Amino acid sequence: MPTMWMSLVLFFLVSVSAHMMEVPASKKECFFEDLHVNDKMTVTYQVGGGGHLDIDFWMTDPEGLVLHKHIKQSTGTVSITTEKDGRHEYCFSNLMSTVVDKLVSFNVHGVVYYDDDDTVAPIEREIRSLAAGLMGVKDEQEYIVVRERTHRNTAESTNDRVKWWSVAQVIILFLAVAWQVYYLKDTDTRPSHSLK
Template sequence: MSLDRRIHFFLCLTFWISLVLGHMIDVKAAQKECFFEDLHVNDKMTVTYQVGAGGHLDIDFWLGDPLDVAIQKDFKSSTGTVSITAETDGRYTYCFSNEMSTLQDKVVSFNVHGVIYVPDDGTIAPIEREVRDLAVGLQAVKDEQEYIVIRERRHRDTAESTNARVVWWSIFQAVILFCVCGWQIYYLQSFFEVKRNY
């Protein structure tokens, strides 16, 4: 591999790595959060998102091209993956909308990753192709791990909430039991006292 090819390979890899982003945001009730990426023709971008907390764990998602024409719309989704290949140069916008909720804030975790298009004119080495394929596979594994972490957090919160409810219900039952026992003792005692008076 010549020096020019090595430099070209490492520049492409650096650009690809720079397109990988992971975020966790709070989307306030009745609000919308928007982000953008500047893409060129044939660049690829994938947005993976999941609602981690708030309300019914749903969010509206919108992805639009540079002319603000909707490419993808998801309504009340708790998780989703959207992949596009840019057909024109420009700024592609994606938004998470919580406008349907007037009370509940939502926590959204999302990843954005992409591949900058480099025309394959036969000069790309097979090892570079393999590295690109491995990078795409590694990103898919990373997305899946983040999805699992968020689900585990959600299940743990549900288990802790259920545990707290069981504890309070048990305390309530114990208080009711003591009250009923106290009332029965008092009633029986008063019953026998009344019998003695006759």
Template sequence: MFRLRPLFVLPFLAFLLSTTAHRIEIDPGGKECYFENLQPQDRMTVTYEVGGSSGGHLDIDFYVVEPRGEVVYTNFKEPQGTFSLTAEVAGRYTYCFSNEMSTYARKVLSFNVHGVLYVGDDEHIAPVESEIRDLSSGLQMVKDEQAYLVVRERVHRNTAESTNSRVKWWAIVQTVILFSVCAWNVHYLKSWFEVKRVL
């Protein structure tokens, strides 16, 4: 019977699946670029979502450049997105988030990067290693979904608070207008009757 050794599993999981999560702010007219060094058959996935903006729309430009300098993916003015890539050549793969289309709004962006390193032909790996790969992939999907839900909750909370603030101030303005109109009506009617008495 094959016994699974923890000393084998932990390094393999660390090697198989690497994940990073980031939250950044991008100034108006600016962009942020990052890169990953990949070998042929390595897989990389980037998921992102704009979680806040100092005015304007919740959108961002996203593009990926391969080591030869060719743009392999673009996604313009979208609030969120997912991109997966299997490397064909070894080298530095650059992905950028651009806020250059905005002249005044700063964007708050959350993004996750994860990848699976190519470790050989799937037919020649042990069943335990295959199960570990599946488990790692499922775990990553759960983490990505959780990160997505956190960002969505933040966006909806900010929207609800903004709406609540606008409704409050609109109610205050309406109340002030109502009392002002009532005061003016009372004053006008009072002055009208005073004029009538004098006549």
């Protein structure tokens, strides 16, 4: 019985951290986690702004072997069960862009420790299932927040363009009216020539 409670306590020590960062043009940002054999970790990400809303992502093991790689993706999820002890690194790369910075939101579902006991109580299995579901809901909410921010930025940009285009049209209209008035007054003041 104490083993089950210990397992439950360790299970709830799952660290979920959400981050928002800007990856400058022609740069990459890397992070790492020190993991042990059979630890589980999930990284989810979403590009919320910049360019075509895409970024390169990869994850490597302690020996530098690439475990997962995504090229020019706007969103992604990578889950691993580690096979080696050591520092696992994951990177977001904006090397393909020379001008535009990218805004990236990502979550790291930290290490989930499972004991080696094969007999898992049904309540513990349900708790694990609920915790995984909650993580999925949290990821979806954060995805929706990033998408809403992206759509709001697009709407505000479009609104600004429409406003300045309207201002330009009004200025052009006033200039055209002023020119017509000037032209008509100028033709009225010219002496008329009559042929006799």
